[in-house]
Amino acid sequence: MTQHKLSKKKVIVGLSGGVDSSVAAYLLLQQGYEVEAMFMQNWHDTTGTLHGDCPWKDDLTVAKLVAKQLGIPFHFIDLSADYRKKVVDYMFAEYERGRTPNPDVLCNREIKFDVFLKACEDLGADFVATGHYCRKETTTVNGVEVHRLLAGSDPNKDQSYFLCQLSQKQLGRALFPIGHLLKAEVREIAAKLNLPTADKKDSQGICFVGKVDLPVFLQQQLKAKKGDIVELPKDYTPSRASCHSGLDSDWLPQLAQPYTFSPADGKVVGQHNGAHFFTVGQRKGLGVGGHVESLFVVATDVESNIVYVGEGHEHAALNRPALFIKKEEVHWVRPDLHMSAGEERSYLVRIRYRQPLQKATLYCRREGIYVVFDEPQRGITPGQFAAWYDGEELLGSGVINQ
RNA sequence: UGACCUAUGGUGUAAUGGUAGCACAACAGAUUUUGGUUCUGUUUGUCUAGGUUCGAAUCCUGGUAGGUCAA
Numbered sequence: 001m002t003q004h005k006l007s008k009k010k011v012i013v014g015l016s017g018g019v020d021s022s023v024a025a026y027l028l029l030q031q032g033y034e035v036e037a038m039f040m041q042n043w044h045d046t047t048g049t050l051h052g053d054c055p056w057k058d059d060l061t062v063a064k065l066v067a068k069q070l071g072i073p074f075h076f077i078d079l080s081a082d083y084r085k086k087v088v089d090y091m092f093a094e095y096e097r098g099r100t101p102n103p104d105v106l107c108n109r110e111i112k113f114d115v116f117l118k119a120c121e122d123l124g125a126d127f128v129a130t131g132h133y134c135r136k137e138t139t140t141v142n143g144v145e146v147h148r149l150l151a152g153s154d155p156n157k158d159q160s161y162f163l164c165q166l167s168q169k170q171l172g173r174a175l176f177p178i179g180h181l182l183k184a185e186v187r188e189i190a191a192k193l194n195l196p197t198a199d200k201k202d203s204q205g206i207c208f209v210g211k212v213d214l215p216v217f218l219q220q221q222l223k224a225k226k227g228d229i230v231e232l233p234k235d236y237t238p239s240r241a242s243c244h245s246g247l248d249s250d251w252l253p254q255l256a257q258p259y260t261f262s263p264a265d266g267k268v269v270g271q272h273n274g275a276h277f278f279t280v281g282q283r284k285g286l287g288v289g290g291h292v293e294s295l296f297v298v299a300t301d302v303e304s305n306i307v308y309v310g311e312g313h314e315h316a317a318l319n320r321p322a323l324f325i326k327k328e329e330v331h332w333v334r335p336d337l338h339m340s341a342g343e344e345r346s347y348l349v350r351i352r353y354r355q356p357l358q359k360a361t362l363y364c365r366r367e368g369i370y371v372v373f374d375e376p377q378r379g380i381t382p383g384q385f386a387a388w389y390d391g392e393e394l395l396g397s398g399v400i401n402q
Numbered sequence: 403u404g405a406c407c408u409a410u411g412g413u414g415u416a417a418u419g420g421u422a423g424c425a426c427a428a429c430a431g432a433u434u435u436u437g438g439u440u441c442u443g444u445u446u447g448u449c450u451a452g453g454u455u456c457g458a459a460u461c462c463u464g465g466u467a468g469g470u471c472a473a
Contacts, residue, residue, distance in 0.1 A: 102436045207435045289427035290413035
């Protein structure tokens with residue numbers, strides 16, 4: 001890309017103890033940067049953690065080994081307090097409201113490219129690098145430097161979605177050295193160099209916390225509370241305030257309005273331990289059998305503690321044509337391309353990590369942005385981020401409000 | 403209380419008297435740096451007591467349970 005040999009520029013790479021960041025560090029050295037490594041510890045609690053007792057200690061050991069092998073200085077920083085406050089507390093708060101948060105998007109915005117970034121700057125770094133599968137391209141628009149966030153070249157690993165909340169300022173300091181590579185190529189490089197991370201399994205689960213049993217994890221803060229599981233009949237037709245076919249001014253809010261249900265719309269088929277432990281589209285964990293197709297969570301009502309379910313992927317209540325993002329929760333990675341009230345544009349949108357991009361039209365209104373999809377979307381989930389792309393460039397994102 | 407019907411794994415169901423299948427759930431593994439999804443695999447059953455038969459989930463009798471119709 002535009003990463004020419006910029007000798008003397010100092011980069012600190014967030015070494016996690018995985019392959020990706022290891023290879024990223026190596027590539028930065030190749031490109032002539034002055035490279036240092038910093039391992040961040042963000043979590044030490046193992047409550048509800050599934051595998052291993054202290055996975056981060058192993059990661060730390062491996063990260064040190066990698067730094068030693070590459071011959072770069074190694075730093076350690078404990079950001080647990082920040083992580084708890086900015087990521088974990090947010091998670092609990094969102095679940096409590098009945099929404100489904102995305103902690104990793106927050107982790108990038110609040111930790112890696114904020115607190116961690118500042119720590120790196122304190123050490124004199126010009127840039128911070130990570131092992132994300134995404135690319136950055138810096139160009140000039142009207143004489144102003146603009147950073148573009150592009151999808152990773154490996155279509156199967158693209159992680160740009162997780163960075164959808166970054167600002168120009170944050171992007172300006174970021175480097176993604178492996179974004180143009182395929183995962184297989186990264187592993188190959190690691191293997192050639194004999195890096196201890198070459199064969200290490202990819203990490204999964206909430207980054208830094210690890211693979212957890214979510215209900216158990218959440219029960220640290222949110223108490224279990226028995227409630228009804230209400231099944232909506234298969235032929236149920238969701239109703240909203242009548243939707244006019246015309247172009248009257250409020251057709252958008254109506255189209256994006258979530259369906260509302262009442263216990264009278266279906267029948268009680270089971271019990272759950274708390275509506276806030278469930279998320280729209282969820283299949284596992286309901287414990288209700290006896291159907292031809294699986295039951296999926298269609299909606300949760302935290303107020304009355306009811307989980308609404310429907311049978312099968314195609315259940316009408318599970319699929320919606322549009323979603324809404326509040327004005328305050330709209331974020332433009334490219335502020336120079338932001339939309340103004342009254343504007344509408346066609347973009348490609350995804351509403352969860354790894355979802356294939358969907359054609360949609362964004363309508364900007366005074367109160368926020370309405371995203372109307374060409375095809376109805378299954379499991380539109382409040383709390384998750386919708387990110388819109390123009391081709392392979394991520395332009396903006398926002399929290400799905402409804 | 404009179405008559406009739408039904409009784410299969412956690413749930414819903416299948417099996418001309420001939421080794422009890424399927425779906426859903428649950429569990430496990432794979433995939434996935436959120437939640438979730440998806441894929442693969444595994445476990446568990448003939449209400450009870452007798453009888454007929456070479457052989458019973460299936461036929462007969464009693465019991466128990468649930469349901470339907472009966473004033």
